[in-house]
Amino acid sequence: MRPDGGDAVLTDWQHVHNVIIATEPLSVEEIRVRAHRNRLTATYHGDTLVGCSTVRPPADDRATATVIIRVLPEHRRQGFGEQMYVEALATAYEIGARVIETVVLASNEEGLRFAERHGYVEIDRYILDGDTTPFIDLRLTDTAG
Template structure:
């Protein structure tokens, strides 16, 4: 299926909020236990600064995924590192869209001096762990049982990829 990847815009606010809250209520991929009342769009927009914030849309314009790179830390000495996140509706997974979004993020962060990507993944999100391993990320840390969702403990698994 053809997808268009473009910068997120204010008009995408509701679609991004709905998409993220889908994962909040159906999976361990998103950490909150309850949907964000005010939505996640503004939080992501504010956290990202000048880093890329993207959506993927179908031919009809329906937003079915979003991806973001954001500064990992506020210190100037760590500005070369970005944390990434993306969420793709389940029916659009497995068609190469995650790889396209990751590659687009890499393309856009290199010119702003980012050469190091980090991701934080729930230990229950095997699909994401496998995706990142396949795409050159390595596990660099694991915070054991720091999260609990729906009565289940989970680790935060940190992965890293150098893109310089």
């Protein structure tokens, strides 16, 4: 895994995000802004990009962090998501999270199953202006970090 910082990592992070969240593509400039407040990581198997993760630090009195894992479709079911999740969850707890949430695009059925297998339950569903596919907010039910 390579943490945020360099343009190559940001570009790779952008690629994964835009493949998986094609309804809300981000520019490199938008990602640079996010990188100032979030922990962005691109994950590789050797030199091959397999996914990216985001940890949004707690910014409220509930100490809620958001952990998002994205694995490119051709690299799913190979253990990469699990490794990325363990690292991102540890980071969230290290920076003070007591509550963990995630967000998954409703059309990403594999991502929803992954979240549910890890103990997340749906807490909200919403559609962004101009979109037709809902995003689903989920909360980890066992938050003993």
